[in-house]
Amino acid sequence: MLQTTLIQLDNYGPWTVTPEPQPEMKLQRLQSRLYADLAEWVGTRDGYVFYLRGDNMVGVTNGIARSEHAEIQAAIANQYPVTASVAIGTGSTPAHALSEATKQLQTAGSAQNPDRQSVLRGDALASPDNSQVHVAHFDVNDVTSCYTDQLSAFETYVTIERGYAELMQYMYRTNDALSFFVGGDNVIAICPDLTPAQYRDALDYVRETAELDLKVGVGSGTTARAAGMAAKHALESCRDRDKAVTQLNADGVQPPPGD
Amino acid sequence: MLQTTLIQLDNYGPWTVTPEPQPEMKLQRLQSRLYADLAEWVGTRDGYVFYLRGDNMVGVTNGIARSEHAEIQAAIANQYPVTASVAIGTGSTPAHALSEATKQLQTAGSAQNPDRQSVLRGDALASPDNSQVHVAHFDVNDVTSCYTDQLSAFETYVTIERGYAELMQYMYRTNDALSFFVGGDNVIAICPDLTPAQYRDALDYVRETAELDLKVGVGSGTTARAAGMAAKHALESCRDRDKAVTQLNADGVQPPPGD
Amino acid sequence: MLQTTLIQLDNYGPWTVTPEPQPEMKLQRLQSRLYADLAEWVGTRDGYVFYLRGDNMVGVTNGIARSEHAEIQAAIANQYPVTASVAIGTGSTPAHALSEATKQLQTAGSAQNPDRQSVLRGDALASPDNSQVHVAHFDVNDVTSCYTDQLSAFETYVTIERGYAELMQYMYRTNDALSFFVGGDNVIAICPDLTPAQYRDALDYVRETAELDLKVGVGSGTTARAAGMAAKHALESCRDRDKAVTQLNADGVQPPPGD
């Protein structure tokens, strides 16, 4: 079972233009600081949280209790001029879990309903829980020499962005996985338990549709952090051994070949 | 003439995995805080700066002197564990200006050359300069009721993301404009002087290729901030008067119809 | 047994003036952000940390393992342009514990020795440990009506500051307690197990030497946070019942009168 968390700022759009539009750089600053703090609060508890749209952020929160969610929610209210509603959703795939979390907030009221404030919904997985989180960490082969040092910065961005839009959509539609661009040339995907062949299919798809060569390190563990660290080491191993796909579990042991 | 700035973290990729990969949430926190500070430093000087890939950030910096760029660069070095190389590029279109800035850094050395540190390149426009900055602020019609309150948070994201990938590419290829997702359902594009018909063509293109209905407020001024605030007011005016395209200059006066 | 932590920035003084003095507001910003992050990192683990001199910060860290100290130390190095050396000291009184921590760092090298970087010294208490932390939270009676709303802001500050300097010194010399000004009209003291009479003596001393009327809420618990929250509730209880000294343990129960 995967546990995800949807963190949705309450009535944020109207807030940004009331009584009149706030300077964009102030809004960017607010959104970035708030996300930076969430990364801290969720990260300290061994979870992951992603920026998504800034006003809607997504956490992978296996191992984080409902009461800890309440603490994080209170911290937002006490450190920021805005509040957030928070829902925990669990499911057999990342997509199902987030869908579940989203429904809980939608039932609680519209994102622009001024009366819906600091709502907390949903239940965390019972603790301890041995469910595995699977994290896939993708990057672009030779991105610096082929792109960053060659093309205009925006051209590089558009190229990577297009490839990742294809990857994101493919992983979501085909595998019920949730993928997030995390800067540089990196995408982190929260996945079900997939085989190396399924990852190779994804790389093939991106090569064909967007002419972008990727590699991927895959890690597993009982928390997003453990799985994510394993994925990072797996990606380093791809680099060292010139492989396209490497899988490791949280102990650094490569799982038996699955395909 | 438009003035852009490329801010590129020095040798950042290797830094994140030396001596071993850092926890992802620590990296996200670092990147977000650094961007939040840049938004402050550039914003206070009436410019805009966008996150792009996090390790490569793009500023629209008309009116900001080279010496102020040096101050911002020093502030990064003195507040963060990483340094940045910075290049100013000017050109008759946003794309040309950023291409110019990128070339300057590429000539100074690879993004992963450990010897290239805190390089500063390029010249700012002479001051005062009356060149107009044109900012287009796009958003999605009825995004809360049609998407946020209906679909799974990731489904909404994928839908908006795909539409904006199309918009971004269209505006770049057709109009030499640089577009950036700024959170929620908002894209800000730095554009040449375009006609309302050209903006309508962009909206049509997105509707056809991605089935997403957008509107756009366009503003002009001698700085990104002035142009951007006019664009925000223009977007509010679209909302109030149910129009797809509205243009305002920095004084809030609608320019003569250009098509 | 009390566990304290000394966090000392490495070679910080020279860093601030090399190659030439940095703007003061940049230094203030750096020091404040670093402390704000430490407050987060230590606070999340139920400890307290105080600013002291900014380049030397003091934590009360019962319940925080040595490995967690290493994580916090790594976080400083990875988020800031400076590093810190860290020592854990334990002792039967707060003063002894901090003295122990200080000696460990002094033995490791001078605060301005460029070769002493990110040193970690000392051992945490075995876990679990039932040692009680005692926190006394002092404030000034009627500070707003008597001072803030009457005197010049600096006059108020000087008055409070003088009273607190006396309190700090008295508590240290007489009771081996460590007291810290935490803003407003608040001082938090980390104390041995003192009787209400001993607290009343301290209030009397400050009234006589500095003509300042204080009250104090005292709390106990196995962590700084638990003890500190009890102290805050005890202080609220002083306010409600117009008493000078109130003691509570972490469960909110008033301990049997000790004098």
Add this chain to the structure above:
Amino acid sequence: MLQTTLIQLDNYGPWTVTPEPQPEMKLQRLQSRLYADLAEWVGTRDGYVFYLRGDNMVGVTNGIARSEHAEIQAAIANQYPVTASVAIGTGSTPAHALSEATKQLQTAGSAQNPDRQSVLRGDALASPDNSQVHVAHFDVNDVTSCYTDQLSAFETYVTIERGYAELMQYMYRTNDALSFFVGGDNVIAICPDLTPAQYRDALDYVRETAELDLKVGVGSGTTARAAGMAAKHALESCRDRDKAVTQLNADGVQPPPGD
């Protein structure tokens, strides 16, 4: 003429305990981040701002317009969960100027009046204005070798703190100067135009009353930043030439001996 600014959080004390006391580390984090941002906002405009009591902060703001104060005030409201009232005061000495600023806020309402929110009072000096700001930067001789590397961290703190309490009070009562501890072993005083002899008297006073040996660099300029940078260079010059008092103006030229 000197221009100071008092920034007072609105009804902050009650906010920290409503509906119940917030965890101390969250409050410390909030106060530090808010001050760090003020340091940025005031510093970018060439002013200085000091923490004072955290809920009452003091700026030295020669050259900063009232409209810029309004921007800073709006930034607090838009980035934090609290608001601040702000008053500008001018006067022939620092003490008079701050007294003037304080009176303006006191007239506007109590610091704990829930109806006094985001009040802005007072007028900035006409611009341009050639009034000189005088900044004195004190530090302790051989603090690392005599104190930091020898005594317990708290003992060092108490020693420095006591000396600085004497200095602060002496400079205020004798010279109408405002002194602030800024971390490490540094105090920055905003002063009228004093002679070297007057500074030597202050050093003598601290040596006699608190047995602490200080030196001081004094700088002058039309802004706090210019004066403060000159003071820092003057302090470096004290170090190099083993002198107790050095004065420089903003151009780095030593003024004619005044005593």
